[in-house]
Amino acid sequence: MSQALRIAIVEDNADNRLLLTVLLEELYQIASYESGPEALVGLRASPPDLVLMDISLPEMDGVEVLSLMRADDTLAHLPVIALTAHNMRGDRERFLAAGFDDFVTKPIVDEEVLLGAVERCLRAGRSTS
Numbered sequence: 357m358s359q360a361l362r363i364a365i366v367e368d369n370a371d372n373r374l375l376l377t378v379l380l381e382e383l384y385q386i387a388s389y390e391s392g393p394e395a396l397v398g399l400r401a402s403p404p405d406l407v408l409m410d411i412s413l414p415e416m417d418g419v420e421v422l423s424l425m426r427a428d429d430t431l432a433h434l435p436v437i438a439l440t441a442h443n444m445r446g447d448r449e450r451f452l453a454a455g456f457d458d459f460v461t462k463p464i465v466d467e468e469v470l471l472g473a474v475e476r477c478l479r480a481g482r483s484t485s
């Protein structure tokens with residue numbers, strides 16, 4: 357059996373972290389972080405195969421964390437999926453333009469949407485890298 361791919365969850369809400377972990381842990385090895393600064397330290401120490409990034413985080417938001425990742429040679433190539441409660445018109449374009457590889461809205465009603473985005477991004481990797 358090959359080693360499970362690794363997914364890092366960056367999410368400040370404990371319930372959401374738990375839900376994401378439960379949905380993914382049977383297929384993937386999970387690490388989770390509660391804030392951007394904590395995530396940047398952990399991601400550099402142990403880069404995963406994919407990152408799920410909450411947009412609304414204390415201290416620095418997900419867009420800021422992503423821009424720091426993209427400026428870091430160790431993390432620049434990692435696929436990152438934005439997680440956000442906002443589902444306003446234009447959001448998808450805005451987050452993709454910011455450099456996210458995909459976008460999943462919360463609450464996660466249909467786990468297949470999440471799992472589909474995760475699988476697609478893991479297959480594709482970072483298309484621009």
Ligand code: MN
Pocket residue numbers: 367368369410411412413
């Ligand atoms: Mn949040």
